Amino acid sequence: MAELVTLTDHGLYCPQADLYIDPWKGVKRAIITHGHSDHARYGSTYYLCHHHSIPILKTRLGDIAVQGLDYGETIISNGVTISLHPAGHVVGSAQVRLEYKGEVWVISGDYKTQADGISQAFEPVTCHTFITESTFGLPFFHWQPQWVVMRQIQQWWERNRSDGISSILFAYSLGKAQRILANLDTSVGPIIVHGATHAMNEACRQAGINLPPTYRVSELPDASLSKGALVIAPSSAAGNSWLRRFEPYRTAVASGWMAMRGARRWQAADRGFILSDHADWHGLNQAIQATGAKRILVTHGYADLFSRWLIEQGLNASVLKTQFTGEQVNEPETEITET
Amino acid sequence: MKAFAALFEALDQTNKTQEKINILAEYLLHASDEDRLWTIALFTGRKPTRIANTTQLRNWAACAAGLPNWLVEATWHTVGDLGETLAGILPEPDVTTIPLNSLAATIQQIFQIHALNSEEAKAAAVITMWKQLSKTERFLFNKLIAGSLRIGVSQGLLIKAISQAFQLPENIIAHRLMGNWDPRTTTFQQLILHPQASDQLSKPYPFFLAYSLEDISQIQSNLSEWVAEHKWDGIRAQLIVRNNQLFVWTRGEELVTDRYPEFHPLLSQIPSGTVIDGEILAWRNNKPLPFQFLQKRMGRKTPSKKLIEEIPVVLMAYDLLEHQGLDIRNEPLIHRKKILEKLVYNCNVNTLKLSEIFFAHSWESLLQERERSAEKGSEGLMLKHCDSVYGTGRKKNGWWKWKVDPLTIDAVMIYAQSGHGRRAGLFTDYTFAVWDDQRKLVPIAKAYSGLSDDEILQLDRWIKQHTLEKFGPVRSVEPLQVFELAFEGIQTSTRHKSGIALRFPRIARWRTDKKAEDANTLADLKALISIV
Incomplete structure (x- = not known):
């Protein structure tokens, strides 16, 4: 058969x-x-x-x-x-x-x-x-409970914010970005999202998912709000001139691959959060x-x-040899880029 | 161990040098003297002792985690670092046991385990330790008992942190950290704060290193203020005569006095209170022998008479750092060179040579001299400002190396292996081949450096999609990608299938414009042997 x-x-x-x-x-x-x-x-x-x-x-x-x-x-x-x-x-x-x-x-x-x-x-x-x-x-690969990782991200953001530094968090636009938004205490300060992240957030909102309010750079009522903000972007934005406006900033990557020190150092980010x-x-x-x-x-x-x-x-x-790739250290390029 | 683990995590969480210095200085300031000493020891590459080999550790961890050995080994190949792999596969630590607080106490424990006489007892003790330690502590513990701890703290950064914590000038700390001190026989007070003269007897000075001159415009002052000398291709070393004793140190901070008996007669020829910086070279017929000859001497702790006759060595003196017991590193270069010249001239032992200097009249004359490098057996020239001081570490100031352009060849990638450390999980170690006369690809070199991060990622993806076969961590790939390899020398070799060996092969460029059939042939490479 x-x-x-x-x-x-x-x-x-x-x-x-x-x-x-x-x-x-x-x-x-x-x-x-x-x-x-x-x-x-x-x-x-x-x-x-x-x-x-x-x-x-x-x-x-x-x-x-x-x-x-x-x-x-x-x-x-x-x-x-x-x-x-x-x-x-x-x-x-x-x-x-x-x-x-x-x-x-x-x-x-x-x-x-x-x-x-x-x-x-x-x-x-x-x-x-x-x-x-x-x-x-x-x-x-052993993941910690989600609340442990979310607390790490929260503390990282709050500490950066009190130092007057923005927090750039690189995360997959579909999945991790919404997961982080839904689980952080967003009353700390404004959250700014990259265009690629925004597109996925909007799609999820249309699907009826509740997400806290976020800004795109163009929607910021006051440019000084970006100081100490949390910025969520795909990893393709790393090294991009788009980030320059947030200076001074610290960077972090949220990925399961951050469990490996080698991958973490490869990213040349300040922090790696092990989140998959x-x-x-x-x-x-x-x-x-x-x-x-x-x-x-x-x-x-x-x-x-x-x-x-x-x-x-x-x-x-x-x-079974498929062409799926699963989570990659770097998210595949999305069509949406911002400059 | 807790504070040391916290230090490690904090250092690991920032890429900013100044933050790292602050973190380390803060830790040193509050740590006990024993922990300070061991921290400095570990960060300068010293280790307590090896308890087990990597196979034993893997097997013990597999047993403790309830996993088959093959899976632990395969996981190790993926993660790239054994200490990290084992820390990651072991079950969660037992929270009811009391953790060891101090680093020094953990190291004491390691010495005790080392003294146990059966493998079973060692295994049991190590597994007990694993159960008590958090994941980060476990990782560090694994690094202490097997392997080395490389955690992104350079010697320079450590020196700055000690300087900041204890308000001492950096160059003094750099000097105090030199030499073969042992954390078991010294104390933090003796090493850093209050060294005694006797501790200083054999200490070399930190070596002064130069960057490569990429463009002649980097030399901004008048060329007539500069001198040139050949950059000899041997082992950089300091020869120290103090208190009627002679010491020879390499740049790798290894004491090699016994390896080179040729220098022992210099003791009676050079006055006490002298430190000479130079290059150890294998030497015959007024010319250096290729580096491969010197390599045969490097490995021998006590060379045989026959070997000394076959491969005699000399010290080519570049610089004088200490004269009549005084540190003269801050005197102008030209002044130091003059004293050095007299010293070598008055010396009746022919194993001390003076590296000849040329005044830099014009770039044309310098270029002409550099062209003679291959003939003279040097790597190129060093350019030094007449007034330059002998600094510490690598500086873009006063000294430049100006090497001859490397040899290059186009070769095809045939194997890839995942890297270690920062490159773990990515295919970054490659094997390259050229065509033999049957038009078959024969491997000629392994190389990993030279590609940008983006290129490595791109090539990694390509390798995963074009794998032919897997042998453990190694993959054979479709022979399609051509790379330009640069190397420093080539010689015949009986150990390699190709019959040749390249020195310092590295990737110069990814030749996406070339096809595999455009790569060079073995005959092309062999033709280079006669030229070089």
């Missing part, structure tokens, strides 16, 4: 339902797990995603034909039952559950098991075959166990090592 999901040169494909999940080339029908650029690509005719992802996809991909689903809502396509389930990765992120004649596959996209207070928390979905990422699939929207080592292992799946397909990240580890744990695991 043919597999329910196969890998083609266009991406993950379900032949029975004739649809792709996060295809990397244009197809007729695409289910999108979430709005990051390695998962949501341009060129498909019809898109299906969680309804919170719709404004994000429209912001990134333009005026596309897209249908939204709720978590747990099902649709049926040529006998295949399709539903989306919270992945806890970013606003609107979803795992895709496919069921055909009693066989269940879950394509998890990117996920984290820690609740972040802004995207709906990850829910394990029982299945036979689970496709998992492995971005941080090494036993070196991906599962850490325990998170990956717990999530896999909770699905009850006997067969695990491991994609982007430390796929070779992580699948060998899973095999030693008695699971039928193998590597």
Whole structure:
């Protein structure tokens, strides 16, 4: 019997339902797990995603034909039952559950098991075959509770502010930027966002997510407000003349990769906050166990090592070579630049 | 250990030199004398003692964390730093145990573990320590028992911090930190605050270093105020005669007196209270031998008679730092050179040579002299202002090095390996190949420096997408990318498959304009051997 999901040169494909999940080339029908650029690509005719992802996809991909689903809502396509389930990765992120004649596959996209207070928390979905990422699939990666990291960021900002210095925080525009906004005490001072961050914030606000007020540089009622402000920008803004207006400033990067001193020094930022929207080592292992799946397909990240580890744990695991990239030390270039 | 870990974290959280100095000065001011001494010792590259080798540590940590050895090893290859890897994979520390507060006490503990006689006992003791320490403390502890602690504090920064904390001039501290002092046999008082004359007997002066002259416009004063001398390619060293004892120190602050018996007769020829700065060179027929010959001498603590005959060494004297027991580093260069000249002239031992100086009449004459570098066996010229003092550290003032342009060749990248330290997690160590006469690629050099951060990121992405095979941390990649490699010398080698070895190979440029087939051939490289 043919597999329910196969890998083609266009991406993950379900032949029975004739649809792709996060295809990397244009197809007729695409289910999108979430709005990051390695998962949501341009060129498909019809898109299906969680309804919170719709404004994000429209912001990134333009005026596309897209249908939204709720978590747990099902649709049926040529006998295949399709539903989306919270992945806890970013606003609107979803795992895709496919069921055909009693066989269940879950394509998890990117996920984290820690609740972040802004995207709906990850829910394990029982299945036979689970496709998992492995971005941080090494036993070196252990995230601290979110409040610990948020307190570090808060203290960093407040200390800089009392020194009369602005705080530039480099974070992914979709995901980490909103997570930080939603969890900081924003009464400390004004928050300024880069255009790329602003675009994603607006998309999330359209999706009905509550975010504290932020300014773009052009909207500042008074230029002196930027002194001691928190500035959230994608890492591509580092070294850019756009930053010069905030001088004097200190810089920080929020990324899971900041757990590695080498990566931290590479960034040449003053601080590294270890904050990721991906599962850490325990998170990956717990999530896999909770699905009850006997067969695990491991994609982007430390796929070779992580699948060998899973095999030693008695699971039928193998590597699936996709073109997803997961969290990178530097966010891929966004279209929006500011000068 | 807590305060030291906090110091480490604070230093690690800023890139600003002045902030680092303030943090370190503040710590030193409040630490106990024992902790001050050990902190300075660690920051100047001294270590307590090695308890275990890296394999043992990996196995112990794997056992303590309940992970298979292969996974710990693979994680290490990714993270790039063993101490950091092990600190990261171990379970959370046991909060009920009492932490060790002082750095010196932790180091005492390390000596006690070192004295245990069975591997099992050592393993148990190390695992117990791990359980008591926070993640940062654990990382530092791992660095103390295996490997070295490099935490972005340069000697210069340390000197500034000590100076700020204890209100002492920087050049005095720089001098007090020189030499082979041992934190177990000295105290902070003796080393920094109140050194005794006997402690100073063997101490070399901090070496004065120069930057490369990139453009002749960097020399702003009149050229006639400058002198030139050849930049010899050996080991920079200071020869010290004090109190009828002779010491030879290298720039790496290694005491090498016993390695070079050729210099011992100088004791009777040079008056006490003399320090000469020069270059140790392997020397025959009035000419230096290539650096590779000297390398054979460097490794031998006590060279055999045969080796001394085969590869004799000399000291090429550049400068005089101490004369009749007085520090003359602040006298004008030309004055120091004059005394030096007399001293060498009066010396009847031919292992001391004087580095000849040229007055810089014109750039043309200097260029002509520099052209003769290969023939003379030097790396190029040094340009020094007649009135320059002998400073400390590397300064853009008074001295410049003006090296001959390096040799270059175009080669194809065939392997990549992830780097360590700052470059961890990125593919930054590359192996390059050229075409042999069967048009097969044969590896000729490994190189890592020379690319910009942006280029490294770009190449890292390319490597990940064009990997052919993985062998542990090494990947073979599609042979498509061409790089211009610069190097300082080339010689035949029986140890390398290619039959040649390059000296100081580095990436000069990423030749995106060239295709793999445009790269040089082994025959091209071999032809260079006869020229150089």
